[in-house]
Structures are given as C-alpha cells and as structure tokens.
Amino acid sequence: MSCAAASHPSRTHAPSIGTNFSALPLAQTATNDPDELSHIRNIGISAHIDSGKTTLTERILFYTGRIHAIHEVRGKDGVGAKMDHMDLEREKGITIQSAATYCTWKDTSINIIDTPGHVDFTIEVERALRVLDGAILVLCSVGGVQSQSITVDRQMRRYDVPRLAFINKLDRAGADPWKVIGQMQDKLRLNCAPVQLPIGLEEDHKGLIDLVKMKAFAFEGPNGETITEVPMSAEQAAWAAEKRSELVEKLADVDEQLGELFLMEEPIDEETLRGAIRRATTSLAFVPIFMGSAYKNKGVQLLLDGVTDYLPAPSDVGNSALDAANEEQPVALPCSRDGPLVALAFKLEEGRFGQLTYMRIYSGTISKGDNVINVVTGKRIKVPRLVRMHSNDMEDIMEAGAGDIVAMFGIECSTGDTFTDGTVRYTMTSMNVPDPVMSLAILPKTREAAGNFSKALSRFQREDPTFKVSTDPDTGQTIISGMGELHLDIYVERMKREYKVDAEVGKPRVNYLEAITKRINFDYLHKKQTGGQGQYGRVIGYMEPTPEDEPERFVFAREIVGNAIPPSFLPACEKGFREAANSGGLTGHPVQGVRVALTDGAAHAVDSSEMAFKLACQYAFREAFMRAAPVILEPVMAVDVRAPSEFQGTIIGDLNRRKGIILNSEGEGDDVVMQAQVPLNEMFGYSTGLRSMTQGKGEFTMEYARHAPVSTERQAELTASYKRERAAS
Structure with a gap:
C-alpha cells in the first residue's frame, strides 16, 4: 500500500474497546512469547518546538549508559545533542529529522524515536507514531499546551498511541504545572492527573514527591545521577495525600478493579495503584503526568520507571x-x-x-x-x-x-x-500524509549541476512523502512543494551542502485549491467522426460538493441503472473525472471536495471506446465545474504569538492588516498569548516583522488549519492572472 494512502492502522490496547481482533482470522497459529516481549518498549518523544524533547532524550541516553557525557542542544562545546546529528540541526538548534536509538533501563529494552517539534516536519512525527507502541508528550511548564502540542496529541489519537505526559522546565521562571494540567484537560480533553508533585518551583525546584510510593526524592550529583529519598514535611505529606486521593478518584472512573475498591473505601496500596494506572494508560483512558527539569537533571529516572511500568509492550x-x-x-x-x-x-x-x-x-x-x-x-x-x-x-x-x-x-x-x-x-496500512501548502520554483545555477540536482530531488522525495516535485505545465519550471518556508529552505540548503548544487529559488507560492458550492446536472455528448472508427460517448449525471467531514478529495459514484454505458467503460469514466479534477478551471489548481455521480449515458456499438468515454467525462467535468459556482480556497494557518503585553495592540493591528482573525488573547505573567487564523499568503516575512515590532522579544508558531475561500476580489485577481499566464504561454 502506498504511503499516499490516508488510511491508518487498526490497533487496540487491551482492555480498550476497538477492533474486535478475536473476530479476525489469525495470521498463523503462532506461539506468542509475552515474557520475551514484555521487556521491550517502543516509544516516541514528541512535543511543541522548544519544549525540551531532545534535551530529555539526551538525559535518557546518559542515565541508561548509552552516552557517557551530556551535550546540550545549543551547547558551547561544539558537539551538540547526540540525536541532532545533522550539521543543520546543530547550527539551528532544532530537530529536523526523527532519529532512532535504543537503550536499556534496568531490565527493559527501550527503542526511542526523537521527533521534531516544528510543524514543517510533521511527517517525521506521523511516521514515528505509526510504528510506536507508546509515547511521551513533553510540555513546557511555562508555555503549556501550545499549537504543536495539540497537533501531536491529535496524531497520537489517530494511531491509538498511549502516552505519558512530562511537564518539563520546572526550574524556569514562571513555571506553573497546575496551569498546564488544566490546559491538558480543557484543550486536549485528556483524562489526566499527576503521579508526582514538585518540591519547589523555579529556582527552588529541589525534587519530586512520588504519589504511587508516597515518597519524596531529590536528585544529587554533578548530573543528578544519585536519587536520594528525603523526608516529607507534615504539610507536604498532607498535600500528597490529597493529590493521591484525586488520582485514585480519576482512575476509579475508568478502571473497574480500582473502582470497586474505591466504592468499598478499601485502602489502595502501591501495587494496586500501579496496576490500575497501567491498565488505564494502555487502554487510552488515562494519561499519567510526570514532572521535572531535564536540563537540571531532575525527574528523568522516575520518568523511565514510568515508561517501564505504564506503557505497553509490543505483545500488549x-x-x-x-x-x-x-x-x-x-x-x-x-x-x-x-x-x-x-x-x-x-x-x-x-x-x-x-x-x-x-x-x-x-x-x-x-x-x-x-x-x-x-x-x-x-x-x-x-x-x-x-x-x-x-x-x-x-x-x-x-x-x-x-x-x-x-x-x-x-x-x-x-x-x-x-x-x-x-x-x-x-x-500494513500506511500513515496519514498531509498535503503540501507551499511551493516555489527552483533551478540549478549551472548546467553542470543538473545531474546532482535531479539526484537530490529524487532522494528527498523518497525520504519525505510531504516533499513533492512537479513541473509547471505552462513555464516548464521545476516546482518543489512542502509544509512551509522552513521545510523548503532546509531542502535547498541540504542540496547545497550534500550535493554541491547552488540553486536559484523563486518567490514562495501558496498551494491553492478549487471547490464548487452548488449541485449541477450535466449531460455531455462527445462525438467525433474522422476517417475510420470515430469517437462516441455520452455521460449524464450530476456534480455536488461533498460534506465538510468527508475525508476524500474526490468521490465518484456509479448510479447507473442498467447498461446504458457498458460496465467495461466505467473505469475509464472514473479516470476521466479524476484527471479533470486535478486541474480546476479557475487557476488550474486541484479541485477539493467534489462528488461526481454518473446516472445515465449512451454508447455506440462501433465508435464507443474507453478513450471516448474518458474524454467525454473530462469535458463534462470542466463544463459543469464552471456552472457550479466555483471558488478558490487558500490555506489558512493557526498562528500563536507570544510577546510582552505592551506590544499587544501593535501585534493585533498587524494581524488584522494581514486579514487575520483573532480567536483568543490572554495574559500569562508579563506576556500576552494570542491565537489567530491568518491566510498563509499573508504570513510571508512575518518573522522579521514580528521581531521589528516587538524589539526582538516576540515569538510565534504556526501550523496549517484548513483551506478557506478567498475574497471575491482576490478570486478575480487570481483568475485573471491565470488567464494571462496561459495566454502568454
């Protein structure tokens, strides 16, 4: 099955309700070996950009003995984190490609995939989660649930991946894990509760209280490698008892065994609670929350214990x-x-x-x-x-x-x-691959580089399903398409470094789509007579928009009663409609969300052929499309902006000028966090603009949200430009 398929795997985590695997035929009578497999964990580490994923992975590798020295993501030693092995990753301080490793914690073998946080590299997260059995969702104790956190959570749900949450950076000024937990419940709709409590926050962060063991721990030594049990004060013990009761109550709602003990007011011991957390986590009914500071070497070992105790083995x-x-x-x-x-x-x-x-x-x-x-x-x-x-x-x-x-x-x-x-x-069913939202023209500067240019494009397409290469039919230019400016910039830079190809790059272009807004009937006769056999095909039916929740871009329905069109010609009819839908009549962009139904037609005993019906369907589609009130759709981005409160008015004014819609604005300490939806075409150069208007103190992230109709004026402008280009060519 090709990677382009949007289907995703059927997986279930006992005892969740999902595919009834007992009802499916078995692949082969096989001896399951759960004892051998129970000591394996396949996990991914995912988060919003800058939440500390790679730093956390670096600490995991250190504590499990896979590396013998810690190097920071943006370290001054020039080494960089082990998992960011590309030069570009170390220079920019971001993860570009997912990287795999393995390690051993106590008696458990752990395969780990560290994934990028930037939305432009979302395919790396998709393909990692497709093959993993569990995941760690890392959240910043200051930033909380951010745009890419929501995307990653959605991807985990798509592939039914159980997860632990790790609230990182408790040492940072403004750390507030309780705010983050509230956002997890409100924004992500997760049934979650902490299994740990912090001992102090910000510069006073000293250690953690384990609510399962009801013990407090401090992390000592140059790299926090020595875990020491410390006494709890009476106040801490009372707080821990209260939070443990809340944890038990949350679990009692989703775990039958613990629920019975809870209703009978029986005491819950450590093993009983640990078993309930594991069952609820693997069945996707609960998310246990761990805490700490990866950078300051606090909490990572307890998180590894959680991976072993609560995430499923392959046999689960x-x-x-x-x-x-x-x-x-x-x-x-x-x-x-x-x-x-x-x-x-x-x-x-x-x-x-x-x-x-x-x-x-x-x-x-x-x-x-x-x-x-x-x-x-x-x-x-x-x-x-x-x-x-x-x-x-x-x-x-x-x-x-x-x-x-x-x-x-x-x-x-x-x-x-x-x-x-x-x-x-x-x-195996394949992974979900999002469509590219941005394109640009690219050309090698010298004729001698053409060979390496082709090799690079071919390799990048094989590696990355979201990186597309096409040729503009009007200009003959090579067009590369991807998930955003950074995505395409990285590939242009990699081409230069890895293949020694300097390329001329055109202005980024938005990937528009076209759609229809009303139902239209069609009745088209394609009849052509030349010397010898002619062409004859008549197709009758209707075209209508698909519902908004319809995942298919194009739907073909055979509603013919009888054999007005011979059944052998129907595949050619579908092919004709599909090919026509690849290029709309307004700007030549693909048509989104259209359903074509064939209800009747006519054939000629001699002159009808597959080619005749394919052409008839193409002409019928194009003619009907222009009568169906077509519109042009543009990609709209979900934009999150964080900046000091004093710049709020300036930022909102700028987003309004960019035709953005402000969805929410809330204060967080001295900062303001704004969520908006802005057309991608208006976001070029926003990074420079935001730095300028906030004296370098503002930051933003954006990800694809949806395609939405452009304004009437913009549609007229794009249509006229397309007609001029066609006339010139």
Whole structure:
C-alpha cells in the first residue's frame, strides 16, 4: 500500500474497546512469547518546538549508559545533542529529522524515536507514531499546551498511541504545572492527573514527591545521577495525600478493579495503584503526568520507571494487516517471533553506505542474508545488512524479531512498503500524509549541476512523502512543494551542502485549491467522426460538493441503472473525472471536495471506446465545474504569538492588516498569548516583522488549519492572472 494512502492502522490496547481482533482470522497459529516481549518498549518523544524533547532524550541516553557525557542542544562545546546529528540541526538548534536509538533501563529494552517539534516536519512525527507502541508528550511548564502540542496529541489519537505526559522546565521562571494540567484537560480533553508533585518551583525546584510510593526524592550529583529519598514535611505529606486521593478518584472512573475498591473505601496500596494506572494508560483512558527539569537533571529516572511500568509492550498491542491474497481483508497479527515475517518500512534515509530503510517488525524474525518479499512491488530481496541505529551510529546485528525497530541497508523500496517472508501476502496500512501548502520554483545555477540536482530531488522525495516535485505545465519550471518556508529552505540548503548544487529559488507560492458550492446536472455528448472508427460517448449525471467531514478529495459514484454505458467503460469514466479534477478551471489548481455521480449515458456499438468515454467525462467535468459556482480556497494557518503585553495592540493591528482573525488573547505573567487564523499568503516575512515590532522579544508558531475561500476580489485577481499566464504561454 502506498504511503499516499490516508488510511491508518487498526490497533487496540487491551482492555480498550476497538477492533474486535478475536473476530479476525489469525495470521498463523503462532506461539506468542509475552515474557520475551514484555521487556521491550517502543516509544516516541514528541512535543511543541522548544519544549525540551531532545534535551530529555539526551538525559535518557546518559542515565541508561548509552552516552557517557551530556551535550546540550545549543551547547558551547561544539558537539551538540547526540540525536541532532545533522550539521543543520546543530547550527539551528532544532530537530529536523526523527532519529532512532535504543537503550536499556534496568531490565527493559527501550527503542526511542526523537521527533521534531516544528510543524514543517510533521511527517517525521506521523511516521514515528505509526510504528510506536507508546509515547511521551513533553510540555513546557511555562508555555503549556501550545499549537504543536495539540497537533501531536491529535496524531497520537489517530494511531491509538498511549502516552505519558512530562511537564518539563520546572526550574524556569514562571513555571506553573497546575496551569498546564488544566490546559491538558480543557484543550486536549485528556483524562489526566499527576503521579508526582514538585518540591519547589523555579529556582527552588529541589525534587519530586512520588504519589504511587508516597515518597519524596531529590536528585544529587554533578548530573543528578544519585536519587536520594528525603523526608516529607507534615504539610507536604498532607498535600500528597490529597493529590493521591484525586488520582485514585480519576482512575476509579475508568478502571473497574480500582473502582470497586474505591466504592468499598478499601485502602489502595502501591501495587494496586500501579496496576490500575497501567491498565488505564494502555487502554487510552488515562494519561499519567510526570514532572521535572531535564536540563537540571531532575525527574528523568522516575520518568523511565514510568515508561517501564505504564506503557505497553509490543505483545500488549493488537495490530491488523490486510491480506492482499484475499481482497485485502483485515487479519489479526499477533506480535510473535514464531509467526510469518511482516515488517513495515516507515522511514528512508540516505546513509553513508546507501539507502537506509527503517523497519518496524510486527511478526516473525528477519536475519542477515534472508530473502524477503516486498509485497507492494512483488520483488524478492536479499537482506545484505541489518543494523540497530543509535542516531547516526549503527551496530550490526545478525537477527531481529517481532517488536524490534531496526534498519536494512542496500535495498530499494518506498516509505510504507511491507516486507514478508513469502508465506503470506500481508500489507500494513500506511500513515496519514498531509498535503503540501507551499511551493516555489527552483533551478540549478549551472548546467553542470543538473545531474546532482535531479539526484537530490529524487532522494528527498523518497525520504519525505510531504516533499513533492512537479513541473509547471505552462513555464516548464521545476516546482518543489512542502509544509512551509522552513521545510523548503532546509531542502535547498541540504542540496547545497550534500550535493554541491547552488540553486536559484523563486518567490514562495501558496498551494491553492478549487471547490464548487452548488449541485449541477450535466449531460455531455462527445462525438467525433474522422476517417475510420470515430469517437462516441455520452455521460449524464450530476456534480455536488461533498460534506465538510468527508475525508476524500474526490468521490465518484456509479448510479447507473442498467447498461446504458457498458460496465467495461466505467473505469475509464472514473479516470476521466479524476484527471479533470486535478486541474480546476479557475487557476488550474486541484479541485477539493467534489462528488461526481454518473446516472445515465449512451454508447455506440462501433465508435464507443474507453478513450471516448474518458474524454467525454473530462469535458463534462470542466463544463459543469464552471456552472457550479466555483471558488478558490487558500490555506489558512493557526498562528500563536507570544510577546510582552505592551506590544499587544501593535501585534493585533498587524494581524488584522494581514486579514487575520483573532480567536483568543490572554495574559500569562508579563506576556500576552494570542491565537489567530491568518491566510498563509499573508504570513510571508512575518518573522522579521514580528521581531521589528516587538524589539526582538516576540515569538510565534504556526501550523496549517484548513483551506478557506478567498475574497471575491482576490478570486478575480487570481483568475485573471491565470488567464494571462496561459495566454502568454
């Protein structure tokens, strides 16, 4: 199944209610090995930009012994964090590509994927969450739930990923974990409660109280490696008892076993509470909240205990595959090393020794030298090299099994391909891939660089499904499309550094869409007679907008009664309509949200053909489209701005000039935080403008929200410009 598919996996976490896996046929009678798999955790670390994900990962690697010295994300030592291995990442202090590693905490093996926080690299989060069994949602104790926090939470829900929350940066001025917890409940609609309490905040942050053990801990030593139990004051003990009661009450609402004890007013011991938290977390009914300061080395070890105690092992998660040999019927896929091999390629990366293919193994085992089948292409491939990744370092291994995340070298495939051992033809459903919102024209400065230019574009497309390359049919220019300015800037810079290609880049362009606003009937006859066989095809039906919640961009409905159009021609009809919908009549952009129904037609015994009906449908679509009150849709961005309160009026005035709609404005200490929706076309250069109007003290984030109709004046302007370009070409 190609990565472009918007489908997502059916997964359930016992004892949640979801796909009835017991009702699905089993992949193979397999011996499940939960004891072996129960000591594995596959987790991702996700958050809004600058919440401290990479710093947290760096501390996890240090405490688990994977690295022996801590390097900061923006460290002055010139080394940088282990997981940010690209030069660009270290220069900019941001994560661009997700990076995989593995470590051991006590007797648990943990595979970790550190993901970017910037919305432009959201595909890295999508593909990580697609293959993970659990996640850590990192939140800043000052910033709280921000725009990308909401996006990441939505992605976790899409793939049914249980998560722990970690409220980071308790040492910062203005830290307020209770505000963050309130936002998690209000904005994210999470049933959550803290399992820890902070001992002091800001510069007084000394340690944590564990509500499960009812003990207090301090973190001592140069890097907080020594955990010391400290006595609680009477006031702290009373506060902890109160918060533990609230935790038990929250869990009693979603866990039947604890609920019975709660109603009977039985005492809840440590093991009982820990078991209830695990059951509620893995069933997606509860999110336990941990706290600390990764930068100041506080709370990370207790978070690792939480990963072991509360997040599911691979054997706790039910997965389903599609049986390509049986009309893609769903089949339950037990996580067993005795079953048939089923592995999903979820990320590609050009390594030093060729293409690196990251895989999650769902069933069976894979060994170096094995022959595997790419179910999508049907090709048989010999596994030349199998490795475990530690950021950009690798460790050769001979074998990996169900529940593991590993990488293969030297094979050609695409993101989303499924590999099996040939005994079954199963495919895993692929990840959700958002459409690009911005494009720009690009051209190598010298003719000699054309070869490397093509190689770079080909590689970047294989690696990143949100990076698209096309050719403008009118000008012949190469157009690259992506998720935002930073996304495309990074690829232009990578082209220069990795392929020595200097490129001329045009002005960024917004990716518009077109849509219809009313239902229109059509009756079109395509009739052409030349020497020999002619062309004849008549199509009758209607075109209408799809409901707003309809996920499909284009829907084709066969509502023909009888054989007015021979059934063998109907696939050609659908193809004709789909091709026509790729280019609307106003600006040539794709048509969004249209349903075309074919109700009648006519065919000629001699002159009708697939080509005749395909052309008839294309002409019918174009003619009907212009009568259906078409509109142009532009991408609208959700923009969050934070700045000192004194600049509030100036910022609001500027957003209004940019045709933005202010949704909310609230004070947080000396700052004001504003949420707005602004057309993407008006946001070019906003970073420079905001710095200028706030004396460098303002910051903002934005992410795609929706496509919305442009103004009447703007539509007329865009349509006229498109007509001029076509006339000139």
